Amino acid sequence: MEGRTQSATATSSLVVGNIIWWMVMIAAIGVGATHIKSCPVQPFIPIYLSVLGAASIISLILTYSQRISESGIIYILISICMSFLHIFTFCWIIAGSYWVYTEYPPSYTPATARYCQKTTFQFAFVLTTLVWVMMALSFCCGGCYIVFACCCGTLSARHRLSPNRNTFYGGTDGAQGGAAGDV
Template sequence: MKKNPSRQQVVCCNVLPFALLVAYIVMGAMYLNDCPQEPYIPIYLIVLGAFGMVPIFSSCCCQPCSPGSGSCANLKIIFNIWSSMVSLFLVCWFICGNVWIYSIYQPNYNQTQPNSTQSVTEHLYCNKILYLFAFWTNTLNYLIFLGFCVFLCCCCCCGFAIFACAEGEGVKGVPVEEKDFPDVENL
């Protein structure tokens, strides 16, 4: 029988992501009007933080459900559908945020002086703290995803190697003799 994680385990695993999502909302709200070069960056952070909390809350809310409870099972299905829709939206929103953030790399951070290509009337800038926060959190997401992919590839390679050895293939296709493996039935 599969045992569900306790509510304390779920809450502990969600503390760091929740803190990051709160930081998204706070940074976006604090610097809402401080990036005229790309005004969607603070909005991106606020929406990402707010909608990113939906899967966290649904994972915490659905924990006390017992497997035999009918109404709780229906609630869990609704939460799963809603979380899936929100996750799909977040992937699309993340792509939009990448366009907004990386398209203005390196922005003008100086609020008082225009770039050499801009006149004073068309002065555009982006708050340095806001931009670097958005830039590095997005870049960190990519690095975490890359690390996960490398880990997954290593697991697949190890699994393939173990499977190949178990099927009687040694290193480089050399057959392994039967006497090399202990007889499991006689243990």
């Protein structure tokens, strides 16, 4: 991590966020695997949880591995694998959203036709909703950051290009207050 300086707050927030995400994804695998036959209304919901958890954990492991080898063929291979994994995970979240949201609300009584085990369905519903909220926030914050960076860059460039009251365009001697680029 040479050349990368991070504040202690940012680093600790990243570590805590990673730990929480690891725990949630391990729980997703556990809930999905434990209740694999407990959701007859939509049998793909437990599978969705297990696969989403496994794909996220593999993605985290690849991210950590990529940080270790910052150059070379291993870095390129890990980047390619991560790209495919991210595309797969995004498509899997779309499919899981369809499976979860089309069955809302299921029956939590085992004898009924629309039965799904309560923990499994609610975990899938909350996890899917949180993933969409996090993606929306990421895109909004990223978009705001890009707009802010572009505006600041434009303001900075405008400040350098516009003359102040002591300069004048086309001035040839220092008596006029200097060149147009001086601020």
